[in-house]
Amino acid sequence: MSRPGRLAVGIVGAGRVGAVLGAALRQAEHDVVAASGVSEESLARIDALLPGVPVMDPEAVVRAADLVLLTVPDDSIAAVSAGLASLGAWRGGQIVVHTSGRLGTEALADAQGAGAMALAIHPAMTFTGTSLDLTRMTGAAFAVSGPAPLLPIAQALAVEMGGEPLVLDDRDRPAYHAALVHGANHVVTAVSQAGGILARLGIEEPGRVLGPLVHASVDGALGEAPGAVTTLTGPVVRGDAGTVAAHVAALRGQDEALFAYRAMARATADLALSGGRIGPAQYADIIAALGAEG
Template sequence: MSRPGRLAIGVLGAGRVGAVLGAALRRAGHDIVGATGVSEESRDRIDALLSGVPVVEPDVLVGQADLVLLTVPDDQIRPVAAGLASLGAWRAGQIVVHTSGRYGTEALADAIAAGALPLAIHPAMTFTGTSLDLERLSDAVFAVSAPAPLLPIAQALVVEMGGEPLVIDDASRPAYHAALVHGANHVVTAVTQASAQLARIGVEEPGRVLGPLVHASVEGALTDAPGAVASLTGPVVRGDAGTIAAHLAALADQPETLHAYRAMARATADLALSGGRIGPAAYADIIATLGVD
């Protein structure tokens, strides 16, 4: 017998995020009544994480569920919600949740027009799409956006999954998501470029060289956030324009890395100047050395 407050949940899009969140909600006692999955990878995830849950068509799933996890790529949220609305699938009082960081509840406009209750819940973590993610949810912050009367529902769902809810206004979602992408994805890009540069000069295990430095730098920046000027190191905060010039020459045959180096060095110089780590003369010298792309 179901416990009071348990929901019939449908996972519309059993990708890495949907299957894991569905499994987390199932672990919390909710009933996963169905999932959609077209690719072999999605069906394998359903078997692994949502064992026994039937694979059904989207309109059938929405018809069975009290809460629909609409875990599709960002650009598909509006079209899928609209398509289901055209079929009359949504119903008043039904909860629909998307997990995009970029969008607030406005992406669910067609479901809202049919009386559905919209929630935007974004876990600020990466997903492997395996059971390993279930334990990592306990360390994750989830951005939640919803009309004020529905915020307690969004927050309760996050807590049930083991996460910590953080309320973000709909209008602030793009800025929130940009911060996460810049602070996480772009770090991966920088480390990848640095690793490739070390490999080019014959370093066999770039990760061993970069690892301690990168970990210490990121941990220092997180500790000092949002200012982070105390953790800045390197030629910019030393005012060492000659070293920067040597770096630019060494990267001349790697245009993508050179472009990224210049952009981040300028941003670092701005941060160092505003935080008092370098003076105006050193700043001007560094900017002149960096030149124009």
């Protein structure tokens, strides 16, 4: 016998996020009744993460579900919501959730206009689209937004999927998402560029060189208050303009890495100056050593 309050869940867009969240809700004993997917990758995810769940077109998924996960790309959410509304697929009392970090519930205006209850729930985690994600989501923050009377539903769903709900106003979601992208995606870019530089020097396993240092640096930064520079190390916070100049010279011809190095070194210098790690004269020397961009 099913637990009380269990919902019929439909997934529109069984990409890396949708299929995993559907599997998490299934583990919480909700009934995943349908999923949509077109690509071979999506169909394979449904088969692997949601075995036995029928594949239907988006309209049929919505009509079959009490809770719809609208897990399509950010720029498609409003259009898909509107298209389904034009087909009369949404109904009163239905719950519809999108998982964009940037957008609020305004993206689901057409579903709301048809009487559906709209929520935005974004897990602050990177997804592989495999069962590995079910473990990685445990304890992750889930940014939840929606009308105040509906927030307890969003919070309960986040908890059932293994997350820790973080309530955000719709208007704050773009800044929240920018912070996550800058702190996670851009770190991957920087590490990838650093690995490329080491590989060009003939170092066969750049990850072994970078790993301990990167982990220690990130762990230290995560333990500090925003804007703190206690754990910040390196030539910029030492005021070592000569080393910075040597780095710039060594990176000439590697335009992407040089551009990123200059931008992040300037930001580091700003942080070090405001945190009292370097003085105005050292700051000026660092900026001069970085030289002109372009």
